Amino acid sequence: MTTTDKVIAVDRMPAELAPIIAALCEVGRDVAGIIAKGPLAGALGAGVGENLGGDQQKALDVIADDMFAERLKSTGVRYYASEEQDDVVELNPDGNYALAIDPLDGSSNIDVNVSIGTIFAIFEAADGADESFLRTAREQVAGGYIIFGPSTALVVTFGDGTQMYTLDPETREYVLTNERMSIPETSLEFAINASNYRHWSKPIRAYVDDCLAGDTGPRDRNYNMRWVASLVAETHRILTRGGVFLYPGDARPGYERGRLRMIYECAPIAFLIEQANGKATDGCDAILDQKADTLHARTPFVFGSAEKVDRVATYHDLPDEEVSALFGQRGLFRG
Numbered sequence: 001m002t003t004t005d006k007v008i009a010v011d012r013m014p015a016e017l018a019p020i021i022a023a024l025c026e027v028g029r030d031v032a033g034i035i036a037k038g039p040l041a042g043a044l045g046a047g048v049g050e051n052l053g054g055d056q057q058k059a060l061d062v063i064a065d066d067m068f069a070e071r072l073k074s075t076g077v078r079y080y081a082s083e084e085q086d087d088v089v090e091l092n093p094d095g096n097y098a099l100a101i102d103p104l105d106g107s108s109n110i111d112v113n114v115s116i117g118t119i120f121a122i123f124e125a126a127d128g129a130d131e132s133f134l135r136t137a138r139e140q141v142a143g144g145y146i147i148f149g150p151s152t153a154l155v156v157t158f159g160d161g162t163q164m165y166t167l168d169p170e171t172r173e174y175v176l177t178n179e180r181m182s183i184p185e186t187s188l189e190f191a192i193n194a195s196n197y198r199h200w201s202k203p204i205r206a207y208v209d210d211c212l213a214g215d216t217g218p219r220d221r222n223y224n225m226r227w228v229a230s231l232v233a234e235t236h237r238i239l240t241r242g243g244v245f246l247y248p249g250d251a252r253p254g255y256e257r258g259r260l261r262m263i264y265e266c267a268p269i270a271f272l273i274e275q276a277n278g279k280a281t282d283g284c285d286a287i288l289d290q291k292a293d294t295l296h297a298r299t300p301f302v303f304g305s306a307e308k309v310d311r312v313a314t315y316h317d318l319p320d321e322e323v324s325a326l327f328g329q330r331g332l333f334r335g
């Protein structure tokens, strides 16, 4: 049995990618161990700098980035693009793959013992570093995340369904626990950071107004709202029990295209969601049909149950009088 076999059963993934996934799983296991120690591991949530995107870097952001980059050097990853580094780094000049990573997603939750994660997208390496990543998101050969929560799990797709592997803390192996995830259609949950309400566009306000109006509004049923502020945790909930997530663009300076990054956040999550029968858009158009024009480019992001994501898009098509109307007068969706 090779080291790779001990980390994760490899029979379900393309052979060339298996060593990369095994490396991600190994580091994920180590990062999970650090997170589980909480304050015993030091000040993991302490601010240590700022990344190119203007986000504050926490100690664990940098630790996780260093660990992934170091371990991936001995795999087929040629180009490594990280949220925590301004430019692409060449890891293995002989490698055939390009890997983009958000080493630690949900950094604001490090100190409060709430689920966080690592998100990754893998492409075949192109001729140059930037060219390997600035391409249509549908060209990913794998996308996934590792969630560090009450349990640690890898959720991954290679384009044939979305699989979940759960880390068994006793054997230290990732065990297949869901071979084909499918987003339930029936959830009545939506997720959005409602503190930004006043900055949203009219269609987003109208959509949320109608959810909030519950059975007194045009949707005629009551909804529940969730906001963890960890994209990985929100994705895991939606893959498990349905719902919709929105991080739209808004009127705050720098947030015209929302907050989330196309290449290492939205593209891989969109791949997982589509492979689990859901949809992922920028509010209107599929994320997987788009490409970033810079490494750290942002995009508005809406994903979840297909019917809910489609509904968000219809609000963008409504005439201005309709989206501006109080929900009581908004006629198109009643009944």
Ligand SMILES: O=P(O)(O)OC[C@H]1O[C@](O)(COP(=O)(O)O)[C@@H](O)[C@@H]1O
Pocket (backbone or CB within 6 Å): 055, 083, 102, 104, 105, 106, 107, 108, 193, 229, 230, 231, 232, 259
């Ligand atoms: O604090 P806000 O604006 O609600 O943003 C929360 C979002 O920001 C993120 O934390 C951004 O990711 P990072 O923690 O990797 O920077 C997402 O996980 C989450 O969905």
Ligand SMILES: [Mg+2]
Pocket (backbone or CB within 6 Å): 102, 104, 105, 106, 231, 265
């Ligand atoms: Mg993130």
Ligand SMILES: [Mg+2]
Pocket (backbone or CB within 6 Å): 061, 083, 102, 103, 104, 105, 106, 107
């Ligand atoms: Mg991050």
